[in-house]
Amino acid sequence: MRKVLIAEDEPSILLSLEFLMRQASYEVRAARDGEEALQLVESFVPDLVLLDVMMPARSGFEVCGKIRDNPARRTVKILMLTAKGGSAEIEKGLALGADAYITKPFSTQELLGRVRELLGEAP
Secondary structure, eight states, rough: EEEEEEEEEOHHHHHHHHHHHHHTTTTEESSSHHHHHHHHHHOOOOSSEEEEEEOSOOOHHHHHHHHOOOGTTOOEEEEEEESSHHHHHHHHHHHHHHSEEEEOOOOHHHHHHHHHTTTTTTO
């Protein structure tokens, strides 16, 4: 079973993402801030991280950079989710090593399609 880490501080969004990923048969863990996300990347070792940009403790940008700085975690796919959809934010996320960037609000079907694509699964 593929593993997905959701790093999101907004409880309602976290709940819906957890439900969506579990329905799609992924093993799921959740982090409510950037520091917890980094700890779970090491202990849970996800295949993919759904990463909010604006979080307490560390931003999604910081978390993304830290994951990419660790050679043992370079294969972890990172999909950034954020309300900040400006081209500067998107470019920054991708420059830091994010594999994809989706702005909120998003379609659950679009999100699930991107997750499957990043994990190399058939749609």
